[in-house]
Each structure stands twice: as C-alpha cells, then as structure tokens.
Amino acid sequence: MEDIKQVVRDSDKFQNDPDGFADLLTEDANLVNIAGRRLRGRENIRATYRKAMATPLGQIQTSIEIHDAWLVLPDTAVVAATKHVSDERDGENAAVPEQGAVTFVLTKQSGTWLIASVQTTPIK
Structure with a gap:
C-alpha cells in the first residue's frame, strides 16, 4: 500500500507543477476539483492546470491527509x-x-500506479 499512498503524496507535492501532476495520471483520467469542475484526460488536465497556475488560483495551497487505502x-x-x-x-x-x-482511484499500468480518478467534495 505504501507505493499507492506515495502516488497520492506525490500528487500533493506537484499541486503547482502541471507536468509533474499530469505525469501521475492515466491517459483518460477523470478529475473533479473542490469547486465541482470536471476535467477528463491527462493532456486536458495538464493544459487546464497550466492556465490556472498563471492566475491567482496558483496561490491556493493544499495538503492531503491520507486516511485509508x-x-x-x-x-x-x-x-x-x-x-x-x-x-x-x-x-x-x-x-x-x-x-x-477526496477519493482517489488508482490503477496499475505496466507496473506503475497511476491516478485514474480523483473526486473532491467540499466539507462544510
């Protein structure tokens, strides 16, 4: 399980690095962010993150606390x-x-764990 958790920790580490983050995703990854925006596909997510990091959204910092895997x-x-x-x-x-x-679904492809889906739901 440690290798799986490490991918999630890496996704947190690369939160402001669109390429580093996208490299952790499957080609057809699905992402729903905390604002409810749905993105589909590694390259679409990469491009969207690049644009977001060039705006004030790049000043939002997050950290992930893993509970279970x-x-x-x-x-x-x-x-x-x-x-x-x-x-x-x-x-x-x-x-x-x-x-x-936040819930991550990971899949092992060619011996490497990748994020296939991530869904974040606001906690009020």
Whole structure:
C-alpha cells in the first residue's frame, strides 16, 4: 500500500507543477476539483492546470491527509483522504472551502500506479 499512498503524496507535492501532476495520471483520467469542475484526460488536465497556475488560483495551497487505502482488485486501489486548503490570494475572490473529502482511484499500468480518478467534495 505504501507505493499507492506515495502516488497520492506525490500528487500533493506537484499541486503547482502541471507536468509533474499530469505525469501521475492515466491517459483518460477523470478529475473533479473542490469547486465541482470536471476535467477528463491527462493532456486536458495538464493544459487546464497550466492556465490556472498563471492566475491567482496558483496561490491556493493544499495538503492531503491520507486516511485509508485498499485494493479493490489486484491492479485497482482506492485512497480516502482529506484535502486541507489554504487560500493565499489577495483581494476579491470566490471563497474556497477549507477542507474537502477526496477519493482517489488508482490503477496499475505496466507496473506503475497511476491516478485514474480523483473526486473532491467540499466539507462544510
């Protein structure tokens, strides 16, 4: 399970690095962020993150707290975590929730664990 959790920790480490983050994804990855925006496909996610990092959204910092990880099949895992959000932007911006429940689905492809899906739901 440690290798699976490491991929999730790496996704947190690369939160402001669109290429590093995208390299952790399957080609057809599905992502729903804390604001409810759905993105599909590694290259679409990479491009969207590049654009976001060039705006004040790049000043939002997050950290992931992993609660549990388990295999649902030999090559498929689920990781349950909490995303803690720190909004460092100045000025008038839409409020971002301080925490989100986040679920990762990972799949093993050619011996490497990759994120196939990640869903973040705001915690009120």
